[in-house]
Amino acid sequence: MITGLRGRMFASFIVACLASTAFVAGIGYVLVRRAVLQRAQDAVLVETRDTLARVVPGTLADPVPDDTLRDVAQALVRPDRAVVVTAGDDTVSAGEFGVQDVPPSLVSRAEDGLYFQRVELRRAPWLVVATRVYTAGRGSSPLSVYVFASLAKERADLDGIQRALIRAGALTLLLALVLAVLLGQSVLRPLRRLGRAARALGTGDLGARVEVRGRDELADVARAFNESAASLEFTVHELRRLEAGARRFAADVSHELRTPIAAMTAVTDVLEEDAAALPADTGTAARLIAGQTRRLNALVEDLLEISRMDAGTAQLVLDEVPLADLVRECVTTRGWADQVVVEVPPDLRVRLDPRRFDVILANLIGNGLSHGAPPVRVIARSGPPRVEVRVIDQGKGIPEELLPKVFGRFFKADPARPAGQGSGLGLAIAQANAALHGGGIEAANAPGCGAVFTVWIPA
Amino acid sequence: MAAILLVEDDPSVRTGLELALTRQGHSVTACATGEEGLEHARARRPEIVILDVMLPGVDGFEVCRRVRRTDQMPIILLTARSDNLDVVIGLEAGADDYVIKPVEPAVLDARIRAVLRRAVGGAGDRSTYGDLVIDRGALRVSRAGADVNLTPTELRLLLELTRHPGQVLSRRHLLREVWDHGYAGDSRLVDATVQRLRAKVEADASAPAFIQTVRGFGYRFVAS
Numbered sequence: 001m002i003t004g005l006r007g008r009m010f011a012s013f014i015v016a017c018l019a020s021t022a023f024v025a026g027i028g029y030v031l032v033r034r035a036v037l038q039r040a041q042d043a044v045l046v047e048t049r050d051t052l053a054r055v056v057p058g059t060l061a062d063p064v065p066d067d068t069l070r071d072v073a074q075a076l077v078r079p080d081r082a083v084v085v086t087a088g089d090d091t092v093s094a095g096e097f098g099v100q101d102v103p104p105s106l107v108s109r110a111e112d113g114l115y116f117q118r119v120e121l122r123r124a125p126w127l128v129v130a131t132r133v134y135t136a137g138r139g140s141s142p143l144s145v146y147v148f149a150s151l152a153k154e155r156a157d158l159d160g161i162q163r164a165l166i167r168a169g170a171l172t173l174l175l176a177l178v179l180a181v182l183l184g185q186s187v188l189r190p191l192r193r194l195g196r197a198a199r200a201l202g203t204g205d206l207g208a209r210v211e212v213r214g215r216d217e218l219a220d221v222a223r224a225f226n227e228s229a230a231s232l233e234f235t236v237h238e239l240r241r242l243e244a245g246a247r248r249f250a251a252d253v254s255h256e257l258r259t260p261i262a263a264m265t266a267v268t269d270v271l272e273e274d275a276a277a278l279p280a281d282t283g284t285a286a287r288l289i290a291g292q293t294r295r296l297n298a299l300v301e302d303l304l305e306i307s308r309m310d311a312g313t314a315q316l317v318l319d320e321v322p323l324a325d326l327v328r329e330c331v332t333t334r335g336w337a338d339q340v341v342v343e344v345p346p347d348l349r350v351r352l353d354p355r356r357f358d359v360i361l362a363n364l365i366g367n368g369l370s371h372g373a374p375p376v377r378v379i380a381r382s383g384p385p386r387v388e389v390r391v392i393d394q395g396k397g398i399p400e401e402l403l404p405k406v407f408g409r410f411f412k413a414d415p416a417r418p419a420g421q422g423s424g425l426g427l428a429i430a431q432a433n434a435a436l437h438g439g440g441i442e443a444a445n446a447p448g449c450g451a452v453f454t455v456w457i458p459a
Numbered sequence: 460m461a462a463i464l465l466v467e468d469d470p471s472v473r474t475g476l477e478l479a480l481t482r483q484g485h486s487v488t489a490c491a492t493g494e495e496g497l498e499h500a501r502a503r504r505p506e507i508v509i510l511d512v513m514l515p516g517v518d519g520f521e522v523c524r525r526v527r528r529t530d531q532m533p534i535i536l537l538t539a540r541s542d543n544l545d546v547v548i549g550l551e552a553g554a555d556d557y558v559i560k561p562v563e564p565a566v567l568d569a570r571i572r573a574v575l576r577r578a579v580g581g582a583g584d585r586s587t588y589g590d591l592v593i594d595r596g597a598l599r600v601s602r603a604g605a606d607v608n609l610t611p612t613e614l615r616l617l618l619e620l621t622r623h624p625g626q627v628l629s630r631r632h633l634l635r636e637v638w639d640h641g642y643a644g645d646s647r648l649v650d651a652t653v654q655r656l657r658a659k660v661e662a663d664a665s666a667p668a669f670i671q672t673v674r675g676f677g678y679r680f681v682a683s
Contacts, residue, residue, distance in 0.1 A: 255539075258539065258560060258561060259469050259471070259472060259560075260471065261561045262469070262472045262475070262560045262561035262562070263469070263471035263472045263474070263475040263561075264475070264561075265475075265561035265562065265563055266472065266475030266476045266478070266479045266561070266562075266564055267475045267478055267479060268563070269479060269482075269563070269564045269565060270478060270479060270482060273482075294563075297561050317645060317646060317647055319630050319631070319646040320629075320675050320676065321629075321631055321642060322631075325631075325642060326642045326643075329641050329642045329643070330642075330643070333641060351675075354631070354642050354643050354644070354646070355643045355644070355645065358642065358643035
């Protein structure tokens, strides 16, 4: 089955062309053939009748004299005609054929009138005309005359016509092919352009348009496409503008919050140190303020960090470091050393931004400790083209349906659970940091243990 | 226990930091503008300057540059992390380290102590590399007979590099030894300080003979 539009157009064009050519040429050929043969027959018949009328005596003696046989044969023979004349046992033939060449059906049918039949003799077409002239008193051996008229010239003419018709058919077919190709191009080229533009639109090139040519149905489709693309572009731009505005607002708010938080952060230690000396309620309040100031600080820092990621202003400061040392330091400075098992090849040096990678590791390990259960294992391996670090905890894992959502902003596995110390942006920031390195983070569950986070970056 | 000059325009941040640093035992002079800061730096000769980058009038970078013309006391910049370029410009202007606001007093105190650490010299150890003379005992450096004024950080870096002549030292190693920073430290500190050090001790800073960069690894001191 031909499925392509081009193929189908081709096929229908050619079938239609072949059918019409064959039909017209076929009818024409049959008519011409009939006319040519008719004329040839008529000529032979008329001439035979007239000649016989002239040569055969009004009353034919019985038995027919040899002279008469010979006269008749002589009178009828021509360069392209042979004659066989019989009467009783006597036969006179002029030309290449004998009585045995006469078709038997014609022998039995030949009576008073003129009968004829077209036959193939010695690989040539012949018209055989037969007639009988009865002797006076209708004797048992009448004069039988058979005239063999060659149809070679007619056949040659007809063959010529046939060849010409086939040539004309082939020419028409060729013309049809060319037309089909041209028509196909004229339909398919705009379609291809439309397809290209649609694909470009799909991959985010919102400015993709097609040129509208002519006023046919394809131009209508192109116009409709352009209108849809324009309205899509407008909508997307509008959405982006709104989103950028919202993000800028978040960044601005965070930025503005920073100065008061900076002042508060500077004195949290003072509050905490003196809390014990304050009246009980005041001391509790002071500790609460100090603790929440740190949390507010972390939240604002995370918000600003994610704003920078969104705005694309975050930069990598790359350095080549021994990964094992980086992981170990990340763990020890945060006091996790006894809860984390580090399995990193000691000689593995990786080119990365140490601060950002530390943020990633701290997030993943911290999550494993607070949401999963210790011990958390950190396993690294380098298999070009990438370096992989897996962080595996011993908790219950993450419900499968939540796996794709864990990198979302302010995502919480259990809404009823208090937020804890995290900002809710940790994994989003970790993922953005990995992406900044040209890598990524994948979340999964390990059979038999808890959640597995795999961070990878190009080696 | 250091005499600190704090330049910060926001009154509450200034008050907060002054309070916290004072309680940690430092003696703090706080002022609100770059001009005031420069005046105090000249008049009081603090041991260390803590400098906000965003100041009205003369900004932190300019204060840093002007202080460096005459003095080699350590300078720590207070920056916002969103201004990535600030760090680079500040370090080029001569700052020894930077902290990101909001900063916890304990972190700031650790940084202050780190940049104030006296370079560890060897007793009476004196090395000559061409026209460069490093006197580890007196902690003095001279080139072609003239004293070279180095900030404490620059001096520590130079001594660390010359302690292992010919050996490549990674940025991480230098960050730990010279700045007391961990692995998450900013390697641009090393790069910027090396640039400044080259400008002071090399004959041609663009074609360094002593402190050579080893691409992808770090730096090496070549005792030519």
